[in-house]
Amino acid sequence: MDYSKILSKKAVGLKPSGIRKYFDIAAKLDNVISLGIGEPDFKTPWAVRREAIKALERGKTVYTANAGLIALRKQISEYTRERTGVEYDPDGEIIVTVGGSEAIDLTVRALVEPGDEVIIPEPSFVCYKPIVELTGGVPVVIDTKEEDRFKLRAEALKEKITDRTKLLILPYPNNPTGAVMIKEDLEPIAELLSGTDIMVLTDEIYSELTYGLKHFSVISLPNMKERTVYVNGFSKAFAMTGWRLGYMCAPKEIIKQAVKIHQFGIMSSPTVSQYAAIEALRSCEEDVANMVDEYDMRRRLLVDAFNRLGLNCFMPEGAFYVFPCIKSTGLTSDEFCERLLYSKRVAVVPGTAFGESGEGYVRVSYAYSREHLKTAVEKIGEFLEELKSGDR
Amino acid sequence: MDKLLKLLRTNARLSNAELAVMLGKTEDEIKNTIAELERTGVIKGYSTVFDEDVVSKDYVRAIIELKVTPKAQVGYDDIARHIAQYPEVESIYLVSGGYDLSVTLRCRSLKEVSDYVAQRLATIDGVVSTTTHFFLQKYKESGIMLISEEADERIMQ
Numbered sequence: 001m002d003y004s005k006i007l008s009k010k011a012v013g014l015k016p017s018g019i020r021k022y023f024d025i026a027a028k029l030d031n032v033i034s035l036g037i038g039e040p041d042f043k044t045p046w047a048v049r050r051e052a053i054k055a056l057e058r059g060k061t062v063y064t065a066n067a068g069l070i071a072l073r074k075q076i077s078e079y080t081r082e083r084t085g086v087e088y089d090p091d092g093e094i095i096v097t098v099g100g101s102e103a104i105d106l107t108v109r110a111l112v113e114p115g116d117e118v119i120i121p122e123p124s125f126v127c128y129k130p131i132v133e134l135t136g137g138v139p140v141v142i143d144t145k146e147e148d149r150f151k152l153r154a155e156a157l158k159e160k161i162t163d164r165t166k167l168l169i170l171p172y173p174n175n176p177t178g179a180v181m182i183k184e185d186l187e188p189i190a191e192l193l194s195g196t197d198i199m200v201l202t203d204e205i206y207s208e209l210t211y212g213l214k215h216f217s218v219i220s221l222p223n224m225k226e227r228t229v230y231v232n233g234f235s236k237a238f239a240m241t242g243w244r245l246g247y248m249c250a251p252k253e254i255i256k257q258a259v260k261i262h263q264f265g266i267m268s269s270p271t272v273s274q275y276a277a278i279e280a281l282r283s284c285e286e287d288v289a290n291m292v293d294e295y296d297m298r299r300r301l302l303v304d305a306f307n308r309l310g311l312n313c314f315m316p317e318g319a320f321y322v323f324p325c326i327k328s329t330g331l332t333s334d335e336f337c338e339r340l341l342y343s344k345r346v347a348v349v350p351g352t353a354f355g356e357s358g359e360g361y362v363r364v365s366y367a368y369s370r371e372h373l374k375t376a377v378e379k380i381g382e383f384l385e386e387l388k389s390g391d392r
Numbered sequence: 393m394d395k396l397l398k399l400l401r402t403n404a405r406l407s408n409a410e411l412a413v414m415l416g417k418t419e420d421e422i423k424n425t426i427a428e429l430e431r432t433g434v435i436k437g438y439s440t441v442f443d444e445d446v447v448s449k450d451y452v453r454a455i456i457e458l459k460v461t462p463k464a465q466v467g468y469d470d471i472a473r474h475i476a477q478y479p480e481v482e483s484i485y486l487v488s489g490g491y492d493l494s495v496t497l498r499c500r501s502l503k504e505v506s507d508y509v510a511q512r513l514a515t516i517d518g519v520v521s522t523t524t525h526f527f528l529q530k531y532k533e534s535g536i537m538l539i540s541e542e543a544d545e546r547i548m549q
Contacts, residue, residue: 025549096475293395297414304413347548 008273010134017126018353021335026347033376034347034368038175040320042240042294045287048238048280055275056277065257066263068096068247069274075281076247079234083207084217086225088249095258096269096277100205100233100246102262106132106200107229107248108167110257111138116166120150122355124171125203132155132375137166146314146325150179153190160392163194167199173206175336176354176363177323178299178316183216188263190221200228205246206319208237208288211296213317219249226251234273236319237288238280243273278370295320298366298373305377309384320367323351327360329387336362396425397434402535404438441536451498453482454505454529456513458493459520468492471518480508491523502526 004012018037026032029188044048067073073090080088088094097103104127112118114136119129120144129139140160146148152170168189172181193200200218207215219228233246248258250374262268306313313324326336331348339347351358351366365375395415399406409428412419428503444451458475464470468486475495476484482496495513499505509522531539 017549019548026548033542034548036545037546038548039546041544041546297395297399298414300413301410324503 005044005189005301012054014130014133017306019126019349021351022341022347023388024246024334025279026339029341030344032341032345032347035364035366035373035376036347036349037365037367039367040236040291041068041369042291043245044240045280045284046239047283047287051279052243052272052276055272060271064268064274066259066268067094067330069278070132072096072274072278072281075246075278076249077078079281080230080249083215083263084220086217086219086230086232088230089252092252093248093255094247095255095262097233097248097262098269098273099235100203100231101127103229103231103246103248103258104128104203104224104260106261107231107254108132109136109261110254111199111229112166115164116168116169116203117162117164119157119160119165120169120355123150123170123174123176123358123361124169124352124354125175126353128160128169128171135171135232138164140165140280141355141357143355144177144179144360145357147173147313150174150177150282150323151181151185153191157189157361158192161196161198165196165198167201168193170269170302171205172201172202173215174351174360175206175319176321176361177314177349178319178321180210180213180215180318181218183212183221185215186218187219190218193227194223198227200224201231202228203231205231206236207232209295209318210318211292211293211299215318229254232324234277234280238277239291240273240277240280243276243306244270245273245277245349269364278288293379295366296343298370301370302366302373302377304383305373309377309381311384314333320365322364322366323361324364325361331387333359333362339387340380340383344383346379346383393440396422397429400426400435400438408453433518439534441534441538443538444530451499452500452502454497454499454507455522455525455527456495456497456509456527457491459491459522460493460516461518461520463518471516474516476511478508478512480504491521 007187013262026034071085071092073094075090076094077090108131110133117138117140119130119140119142122146122203132139142151142156142160172179201219204217218227219230229250231248234240234243303315305311307363310328311324311326313322333352337348337350349363351361351363397412403419408419409420411422425542432524441523444538460471463470472484472493474511480497482498485494486492497508499508509524
């Protein structure tokens, strides 16, 4: 069969994730020291795992309500209110999804018409553009810059707003840059949007992982609840990536559409995971605090190490990545990563995997033990030395 | 717990420079804090956790559960102090539950353990009974895993 005639053009047109390419190379090499992983190295807190075992023992193996267990939605409502001061009705304003990723997909599908423009600050997580393209929406990219600490600025946003702008994506704390947006950064953006019909998707999956400052959500600003879809999840904060559980909170009208799409595509999120997640929100504050402390120390170690090596590295304030600048080597991000991988067996991800504005940077994950990071940094040091002597 | 102590507990060989970077302090601040913790007796010492089986097989470890009759005025302290002075004793704790003192011994042979228990411990005035448990396998010590951890199954995506 000639599949090229059969396959959907939209699907074929999707570019695979730029991270994946390096995984494929790394998988063929022996003894690779990876700094490429985007998920916690911690195990899910024991209390959460125990709840899952209990749920299985009690035979909790059937579908839940489409929007998720009401007990979990109540807990999400409570947890969100404590952190943001914003109240979401568990019955109608919250849906439990298969990871934060599904929540992003549902939001875009519930809001975006073909031809609608979706503004995406970059560098940012790899999924926004493809999801927008699948709905026929038009991604409009804003390049954020290191001088601005990779924050979205209202002036840059203003330039990109047109009559077709439907949605702004706010990916903070940011993967891959580690940038955060504080209240003062968000206020001018909220002001710019006020009086328009532009919606906001705030992807706050890393909200618990901030260092030296408390995360501030855009929904906490006046009048932002009505125009915002708030996405969060369990993967990063509670080291629960494999449980596939996230959630979105939004005005009833939007959740109503999202629940329909979710019902037909997914039915309901994993039941055992949902029971366990109630415990995560209820009792794991200390586990999260311990993980944050450890990430914080690794972050400081890496930033210090890269600056010493002459790779200028800005101090990220969230997530678990550092984003050193490699322009001083004269290599492109892709060349840097490929040569580092082949010559030193160290895997990092090129900044360009997260948008063109990532050129000149690489993403280094610190979801690894300190010993592992130390070994990797030594290898990167050797690599840079060899680069220098090779130039002579 | 204090972050500095937490770090030192699992790796006392971290340099002041490394500690300073991780905790966002200066090297001098770290140096002074550690000196102060040592001076005031918060830090009692530094030890190394290693896999003893690799170095030598000629040792035996045991936990002895002791039931004792506390003495007037001094309670359990007198007996505990007495036992603690022997070099074979690695640790000694007063515990709640079915017995009173938990003593960890490290000796060269089973015979040495049994001699020690029979001749030194059981004969102490106030010791009512002893129960000896020999260590068979060590998995984790001072928060450090002694068995190899599982491979990293995460993938880049």
